[in-house]
Amino acid sequence: MKFEQLPTPCYVVDEGLVEKNLKILNGLMKRTGCKIVLAQKAFSMFTLYPLIAQYLDGTTASGLYEARLAHEEMSGKENHVFSPAYREDEIDEIVSMCDHIIFNSFSQLEKYKNKVLRASKHIGLRINPECSTQEGHAIYDPCAPGSRFGVTMANFRPELMDGVSGLHFHTHCQQNSDALETTLYAVIEKFGPWLSQMEWINFGGGHHITREDYDIARLEKCINLMQDKYGLQVYLEPGEAVALNAGYLVTSVLDTVQNGIDIAILDTSATCHMPDVLEMPYRPPLFGSGEVGEKPYLYRLGGQTCLAGDVIGDYSFDHPLTCGDRLVFGDMAIYSMVKNTTFNGMALPAIAIKEKNGDCRVVREFGYEDFKMRLAHQTIPTQKRVLATSIQN
Numbered sequence: 001m002k003f004e005q006l007p008t009p010c011y012v013v014d015e016g017l018v019e020k021n022l023k024i025l026n027g028l029m030k031r032t033g034c035k036i037v038l039a040q041k042a043f044s045m046f047t048l049y050p051l052i053a054q055y056l057d058g059t060t061a062s063g064l065y066e067a068r069l070a071h072e073e074m075s076g077k078e079n080h081v082f083s084p085a086y087r088e089d090e091i092d093e094i095v096s097m098c099d100h101i102i103f104n105s106f107s108q109l110e111k112y113k114n115k116v117l118r119a120s121k122h123i124g125l126r127i128n129p130e131c132s133t134q135e136g137h138a139i140y141d142p143c144a145p146g147s148r149f150g151v152t153m154a155n156f157r158p159e160l161m162d163g164v165s166g167l168h169f170h171t172h173c174q175q176n177s178d179a180l181e182t183t184l185y186a187v188i189e190k191f192g193p194w195l196s197q198m199e200w201i202n203f204g205g206g207h208h209i210t211r212e213d214y215d216i217a218r219l220e221k222c223i224n225l226m227q228d229k230y231g232l233q234v235y236l237e238p239g240e241a242v243a244l245n246a247g248y249l250v251t252s253v254l255d256t257v258q259n260g261i262d263i264a265i266l267d268t269s270a271t272c273h274m275p276d277v278l279e280m281p282y283r284p285p286l287f288g289s290g291e292v293g294e295k296p297y298l299y300r301l302g303g304q305t306c307l308a309g310d311v312i313g314d315y316s317f318d319h320p321l322t323c324g325d326r327l328v329f330g331d332m333a334i335y336s337m338v339k340n341t342t343f344n345g346m347a348l349p350a351i352a353i354k355e356k357n358g359d360c361r362v363v364r365e366f367g368y369e370d371f372k373m374r375l376a377h378q379t380i381p382t383q384k385r386v387l388a389t390s391i392q393n
């Protein structure tokens, strides 16, 4: 179907734009010899896993379910996992499916090390270089004081490093390669003596490699440094960069109201369908719109839920908005469908793919059952229950 015919609300992943990102990442892999895996927590739309597998080395997971998703949908590629702590009732399955198991502490390492070694899998240790390179987003800073992520230099136990083949750090969020360079110096200063005893190092995610202004040459220098000086295999595990600017959320205007400002109510919700708009927070791009004051018709765009703050932002337009108008938000492939909720009984947006030839294909639609099934045990299927009550009456 055509883009204009998609149901709303609908997330649309643009295959051509994902592939464009993958080619940039693959070029980096080829030039440097680094390995890149997809951080599934940002983007797990597995219809595109076969495409991603053509360009990247595999995936990384935040735990059992993402690891299993990769095992099922991208089999044969590398399957990495990191969790702040693993559950005893999940570790065996994780070890059976994953190749790289990264621990957050020496106590977790001691607890599970032998299981991993017996299965001949790689053990990694997450370190905390205590080097904050971002301002403003404390909730996205794993180096913030009191952070639970990674072993700090003060807590490092060299005598327990037996069996560990790699170090992992993840300290960035939407950053350029200057932040990585700064971090690498901190890593070398604090953990340098152990680097040459390792086989690999994982730079984590948060590298906005596919953003237009990203300095790839500096990233290559960072990768080469770790390869040449310490003989390490370098891994990167970006999430955002894989599907950055490669998706949309298509919505419709349901009503317009006035309260000192013109307000449009959309068939979507910031809190349910684009939670990072409120959590980060940020103002998502909207095709055909301008900043406040840029175009003549200004609207505050809000969602269908009861939350007063369920507001996407203020946008200006060339024409007044009317009921049924379709609005297309940009950069909606990442941290959108993986984070959405059915708060207020909101329906989940459909998921579609825009193929390279421009055709669109809906791959998943959601309904009432998807809302209900998460809230309690369902004794009788809904259809039968409706029938049963109508017979009783």
Ligand SMILES: *Cc1c(COP(=O)(O)O)cnc(C)c1O
Residues within 6 Å of the ligand: 039, 041, 042, 082, 170, 172, 173, 174, 204, 205, 206, 207, 237, 238, 239, 240, 241
């Ligand atoms: C979130 C995360 C990533 C991916 O981060 P992006 O910002 O999406 O690139 C990679 N590794 C770890 C450990 C993470 O927590």
